[in-house]
Amino acid sequence: MQLEGKVPGGPLETKWDRHRFELKLVNAANKRKFNIIVVGTGLAGSSAAASLAELGYEVSVFCIQDSPRRAHSIAAQGGMNAAKNYTNDGDSIFRLFYDTIKGGDFRAREGNVYRLAQISNNIIDQCVAQGVPFARDYGGLLANRSFGGAQVSRTFYARGQTGQQLLLGAYSALSRQIGIGKVKMYTRREMMDLVLVDGHARGIVVRNLLNGEFETHAADAVVLATGGYGNVFFLSTNATSCNVGAAFRAYRKGALFANPCFTQIHPTCIPVHGDFQSKLTLMSESLRNDGRVWVPRKQGDTRAPNDIPESDRLYYLEEKYPAFGNLVPRDVASRNAKEQCDKGLGVGTGRAVYLDFADAIKRDGKATVEKKYGNLFEMYERIVAEDPYQVPMMIYPASHYTMGGLWVDYNLMSNVPGLFVLGEANFSDHGANRLGASALMQGLGDGYFVIPYTIGGYLSQWYGKPKVKTDNPAFKESLDQVVQRKEKIMALKGKRTVENIHREMGLILWDNCGMARNEAGLTKAKEQIHALRDEFWQNCTVPGSDKDFNLAVEKAGRLADFLEFAEVMVMDALNRNESCGCHLREESQTEEGEALRKDDEYCYVAAWEYAGYGKDPVLNKEPLVFENVKLTQRSYK
Amino acid sequence: MTKTINLTLKVWRQRNAEDKGGFETYQSNNVSTDMSFLEMLDVVNEQLTLDGKEPIQFDNDCREGICGMCGCVVNGRAHGPQKATTLCQLHMRKFDDGDTIVIEPWRVKAFKLIRDLAVDRSAYDKIIQAGGFVSVNTGQASDASAMPIKQENAELAMDAAACIGCGACAAACPNASAMLFVSAKVSQLALLPQGKPEAAIRAIKMVRTMDLCGFGNCTNERECENACPKEIKITNIARLNREYIKASIGSSVM
Ligand SMILES: Cc1cc2nc3c(=O)[nH]c(=O)nc-3n(C[C@H](O)[C@H](O)[C@H](O)COP(=O)(O)OP(=O)(O)OC[C@H]3O[C@@H](n4cnc5c(N)ncnc54)[C@H](O)[C@@H]3O)c2cc1C
Numbered sequence: 089m090q091l092e093g094k095v096p097g098g099p100l101e102t103k104w105d106r107h108r109f110e111l112k113l114v115n116a117a118n119k120r121k122f123n124i125i126v127v128g129t130g131l132a133g134s135s136a137a138a139s140l141a142e143l144g145y146e147v148s149v150f151c152i153q154d155s156p157r158r159a160h161s162i163a164a165q166g167g168m169n170a171a172k173n174y175t176n177d178g179d180s181i182f183r184l185f186y187d188t189i190k191g192g193d194f195r196a197r198e199g200n201v202y203r204l205a206q207i208s209n210n211i212i213d214q215c216v217a218q219g220v221p222f223a224r225d226y227g228g229l230l231a232n233r234s235f236g237g238a239q240v241s242r243t244f245y246a247r248g249q250t251g252q253q254l255l256l257g258a259y260s261a262l263s264r265q266i267g268i269g270k271v272k273m274y275t276r277r278e279m280m281d282l283v284l285v286d287g288h289a290r291g292i293v294v295r296n297l298l299n300g301e302f303e304t305h306a307a308d309a310v311v312l313a314t315g316g317y318g319n320v321f322f323l324s325t326n327a328t329s330c331n332v333g334a335a336f337r338a339y340r341k342g343a344l345f346a347n348p349c350f351t352q353i354h355p356t357c358i359p360v361h362g363d364f365q366s367k368l369t370l371m372s373e374s375l376r377n378d379g380r381v382w383v384p385r386k387q388g389d390t391r392a393p394n395d396i397p398e399s400d401r402l403y404y405l406e407e408k409y410p411a412f413g414n415l416v417p418r419d420v421a422s423r424n425a426k427e428q429c430d431k432g433l434g435v436g437t438g439r440a441v442y443l444d445f446a447d448a449i450k451r452d453g454k455a456t457v458e459k460k461y462g463n464l465f466e467m468y469e470r471i472v473a474e475d476p477y478q479v480p481m482m483i484y485p486a487s488h489y490t491m492g493g494l495w496v497d498y499n500l501m502s503n504v505p506g507l508f509v510l511g512e513a514n515f516s517d518h519g520a521n522r523l524g525a526s527a528l529m530q531g532l533g534d535g536y537f538v539i540p541y542t543i544g545g546y547l548s549q550w551y552g553k554p555k556v557k558t559d560n561p562a563f564k565e566s567l568d569q570v571v572q573r574k575e576k577i578m579a580l581k582g583k584r585t586v587e588n589i590h591r592e593m594g595l596i597l598w599d600n601c602g603m604a605r606n607e608a609g610l611t612k613a614k615e616q617i618h619a620l621r622d623e624f625w626q627n628c629t630v631p632g633s634d635k636d637f638n639l640a641v642e643k644a645g646r647l648a649d650f651l652e653f654a655e656v657m658v659m660d661a662l663n664r665n666e667s668c669g670c671h672l673r674e675e676s677q678t679e680e681g682e683a684l685r686k687d688d689e690y691c692y693v694a695a696w697e698y699a700g701y702g703k704d705p706v707l708n709k710e711p712l713v714f715e716n717v718k719l720t721q722r723s724y725k
Numbered sequence: 726m727t728k729t730i731n732l733t734l735k736v737w738r739q740r741n742a743e744d745k746g747g748f749e750t751y752q753s754n755n756v757s758t759d760m761s762f763l764e765m766l767d768v769v770n771e772q773l774t775l776d777g778k779e780p781i782q783f784d785n786d787c788r789e790g791i792c793g794m795c796g797c798v799v800n801g802r803a804h805g806p807q808k809a810t811t812l813c814q815l816h817m818r819k820f821d822d823g824d825t826i827v828i829e830p831w832r833v834k835a836f837k838l839i840r841d842l843a844v845d846r847s848a849y850d851k852i853i854q855a856g857g858f859v860s861v862n863t864g865q866a867s868d869a870s871a872m873p874i875k876q877e878n879a880e881l882a883m884d885a886a887a888c889i890g891c892g893a894c895a896a897a898c899p900n901a902s903a904m905l906f907v908s909a910k911v912s913q914l915a916l917l918p919q920g921k922p923e924a925a926i927r928a929i930k931m932v933r934t935m936d937l938c939g940f941g942n943c944t945n946e947r948e949c950e951n952a953c954p955k956e957i958k959i960t961n962i963a964r965l966n967r968e969y970i971k972a973s974i975g976s977s978v979m
């Protein structure tokens with residue numbers, strides 16, 4: 089398949105402007121004749137739905153939770169980047185662009201990333217106008233902090249609840265449109281299939297989670313903003329309902345899945361401490377601004393952390409990366425924590441390192457530390473029952489974000505015409521690694537400032553043409569398949585629960601397709617997943633009825649998709665025989681054991697095409713071309 | 726210190742809104758005190774599933790106290806015994822070996838029961854849809870720093886904006902009133918210059934919708950403040966009342 093990124097030509101700075109000028113417009117009076125489906129109400133979905141409805145389109149919105157306000161975006165803590173340069177420390181659109189593309193290890197498109205940096209400033213303006221209470225300094229102006237490896241202060245934040253406040257801003261805009269009837273909101277709905285008519289995305293099948301009934305909805309275009317698939321690892325910082333289902337259903341209908349093996353492992357999470365554990369909690373990485381990461385120098389040092397003298401502590405990040413110290417990017421911090429634990433230097437359960445605030449408290453006083461991190465310390469104490477003012481925190485990396493996602497072009501349209509994909513669900517802007525505070529920016533950028541323009545370019549060709557309705561046979565066909573699958577799932581009456589199998593799958597991927605991978609491990613993982621998929625269809629049990637409100641039915645369906653998707657992820661990891669961004673491919677290292685990228689072989693987007701159940705997917709490549717930046721090996725030494 | 730405890734759970738089971746419902750008793754043994762309350766329920770559900778019984782239905786999502794999806798009444802208290810803590814963040818170390826724990830759904834007229842511990846809180850969304858926003862379209866914003874905001878006001882607005890919409894305030898209120906929820910949004914926006922122009926009309930529309938949804942009136946019981954996992958203060962209700970009175974005098978929208 090020929091993949092066209094459709095990035096406009098010409099200078100970087102004017103690409104987006106010119107593209108917007110060249111896009112066909114739908115005039116104001118005609119917009120209301122178009123109906124758009126938006127699936128997902130996180131930052132991407134809510135902002136898109138509200139903006140499209142404001143323009144005059146008729147919008148139908150779907151989400152899993154009981155309210156659009158509860159989408160997983162709500163959990164983002166740290167902040168959001170923008171190139172405002174309010175701190176006068178040398179930031180600019182070009183610098184934000186450069187940092188983001190370099191941070192992604194040169195595996196994203198220049199044109200997309202530059203556009204993201206350009207619109208970042210509009211996002212801040214929009215959010216402030218909605219009443220988002222960003223932190224302010226004493227003069228009443230917006231405050232900034234530096235975050236996640238950036239050397240300028242460009243991150244805007246609202247205490248440790250930035251995602252919450254941004255989402256509530258977008259939710260309020262969406263609510264306003266629901267209130268005036270421009271958006272029809274369907275909560276507690278799960279998308280089960282994408283419906284294509286003559287090759288174009290024309291609708292969806294959803295399950296009403298309250299009573300198990302299936303519904304069909306038709307539209308002129310479908311926008312997916314269904315978030316990431318981090319829960320493929322079972323334990324992650326994601327909310328429990330995060331899933332790959334919607335994206336995977338689209339993949340089965342022909343949409344390409346790009347770079348599925350690019351997943352981000354966040355360095356500062358509360359470590360795993362028991363088999364019963366259902367999720368991992370992130371400790372915002374802003375903590376690394378003041379906390380110092382260390383492990384004991386000697387294996388088997390069982391002394392309490394405060395009894396270990398300075399000379400017996402290994403501040404491995406500070407020693408190895410003197411320029412960046414504890415502020416190295418996430419991938420470097422994560423990998424090094426794993427390395428220390430692999431060497432047997434881990435603390436606690438053996439899979440943890442210390443994050444120590446003693447020096448910060450000595451230097452700045454407890455009050456200052458409390459002002460900055462009070463709510464995070466409290467959260468830590470609540471979960472772990474230890475006081476981080478007294479003893480160092482224990483942290484370990486955890487699955488956090490997924491850079492991979494459905495392939496989209498510069499218009500955010502997938503290779504299936506009429507199917508647009510926004511936010512974490514697409515693959516577009518973060519390459520092989522996401523820098524802190526850039527996902528919120530991308531989600532809102534896609535929703536507020538990209539899709540409102542680009543969708544018009546697609547819809548304009550349909551003006552005056554007959555409408556597709558749900559009586560089209562394509563809907564019935566899709567519905568039949570969905571019902572069949574549900575019946576197969578309800579017939580599962582084996583001996584293992586969904587959680588139990590999901591946990592096993594998560595471990596297979598975490599061990600073999602996580603921070604470090606190699607060919608032998610990945611090949612074995614592929615077989616194990618195969619076997620586990622058979623185990624699921626033979627030995628899983630799904631309790632209760634599908635006609636009641638029954639969370640167990642949803643979970644089983646999501647696991648079935650994860651089990652198929654996991655294989656695509658492993659195939660992608662097998663194919664990419666280079667270390668890149670968030671992962672170390674063990675066969676591809678420098679002599680010093682640092683990650684070695686291979687630009688001459690792998691400077692492309694790997695977009696996988698469904699080939700049928702049980703068949704290996706087909707690899708399509710979109711070469712990445714860099715005209716404005718020089719590809720360098722990242723070095724944080 | 727981690728230990729394990731044995732508990733007796735009395736859990737409200739009700740298939741749907743029409744069903745009568747009642748308490749069922751479950752034994753939950755060898756519960757690690759490091760577990761969260763929801764993880765403890767997960768383990769009970771795993772066992773029920775393996776025994777061929779129907780698991781307890783309870784809403785939850787983020788499991789870190791921010792999405793507002795979880796919540797039920799534990800031993801008579803919304804979100805359980807720990808102050809300023811959602812149910813998902815409550816840990817079993819707050820309980821003792823041998824305890825009996827009574828678990829019920831929010832009992833609020835405006836929240837229809839869905840099943841077991843899950844209720845329908847869409848009334849809160851309706852209240853926001855009526856006016857809980859600033860009327861600004863995408864693209865209409867001016868530069869973010871054009872309007873300095875006193876740090877103190879920004880902080881107060883943030884305090885109010887921390888509401889997670891979980892419903893505990895209404896569940897704890899003897900009148901099942903949603904005043905704390907409504908006042909948090911009204912306050913947040915009234916404290917900021919962007920929200921000022923619509924402050925009065927917003928208060929009227931939101932309170933009117935609250936009444937229409939079937940929530941009760943506020944008679945200053947203060948139970949809401951005690952139950953709120955985000956420590957939203959009832960001073961917000963005073964601020965709401967001020968906006969409401971201003972609006973009643975000055976507006977034709979009554
Ligand atoms: C703990 C945590 C902290 C974070 N902190 C930061 C930060 O500080 N800065 C930053 O930039 N990023 C941060 N991130 C990342 C960022 O929050 C997410 O990438 C981003 O919010 C994703 O937004 P989204 O709109 O794409 O998807 P989501 O917010 O995940 O929304 C997905 C939506 O899709 C719906 N949905 C999903 N599947 C279906 C289906 N099958 N049918 C119907 N509906 C469906 C859901 O109901 C939901 O409404 C953080 C992430 C986590 C987990």
Ligand code: FES
Nearest residue numbers: 786788793795813
């Ligand atoms: S599950 Fe999100 S607040 Fe408890």
